[in-house]
Amino acid sequence: MNTYIKAIIIISSLIVAVFIGYVVYWLMILNAFGSFDKDYTRQDLITSYSEHHEAIQGAIGFYTSIVPIGKEVEIEFEDEAISRIVVKAGPSKNPTYTHAWNHEPAKIDSIVSSLGWSEPMLDKLQEKLEAADCISIQNGEPAILGFKRSGMGIYSFNVFKKPIPDSLREQYARSCTYLIQTEELVLEYGGGAMGPQCFPPNY
Numbered sequence: 001m002n003t004y005i006k007a008i009i010i011i012s013s014l015i016v017a018v019f020i021g022y023v024v025y026w027l028m029i030l031n032a033f034g035s036f037d038k039d040y041t042r043q044d045l046i047t048s049y050s051e052h053h054e055a056i057q058g059a060i061g062f063y064t065s066i067v068p069i070g071k072e073v074e075i076e077f078e079d080e081a082i083s084r085i086v087v088k089a090g091p092s093k094n095p096t097y098t099h100a101w102n103h104e105p106a107k108i109d110s111i112v113s114s115l116g117w118s119e120p121m122l123d124k125l126q127e128k129l130e131a132a133d134c135i136s137i138q139n140g141e142p143a144i145l146g147f148k149r150s151g152m153g154i155y156s157f158n159v160f161k162k163p164i165p166d167s168l169r170e171q172y173a174r175s176c177t178y179l180i181q182t183e184e185l186v187l188e189y190g191g192g193a194m195g196p197q198c199f200p201p202n203y
Helices: 003-032 042-051 053-066 105-114 119-131 166-174
Strands: 071-078 081-089 096-101 136-138 143-150 153-159 178-180 185-190
Touching: 042 053, 042 143, 042 153, 042 185, 053 119, 053 136, 053 143, 053 153, 071 119, 081 105, 096 105, 119 136, 166 178
Parallel strands: none
Antiparallel strands: 071 081, 071 136, 081 096, 136 143, 143 153, 153 185, 178 185
């Protein structure tokens, strides 16, 4: 084999290797942002809510009982650990927020401690969320339970104790991120930094 052919083979191999590396790199990036995650249909959400209705109410009741009065807390779990926690406190017109993500374990521990939560309480909360087929929860009216993530977005259930106020109905009607399902349930899609920001048309 002469030198010219060897050079062609080497250059071709390098080009193929670079191309494969480029493709693998972008596949890894897309996977990290959840581009291959499942998209959930409206029926998926309705079915899960119906099948887990009792467990969802149980999770709401337990969570409401452990959140300190005067605070609104949102917590999300991933792989049996807290992936995100946000605490809202103070007057409604000028609240303060404290938050931490899974890359801040010391801060998460500090927030959890300030709420007076123990490991057994968190374990019980995780069990109740798993039984409800949900990954996150936020107290209040409505209570908000995160159903599943897709990419950087999240599908949620807004669960009301009382009929939805007219003011909220108007707000939901103007928004592409909410769908009124029943008098007690509003479906929500919260978009992330990348990807869809709304429910698809005719969802």
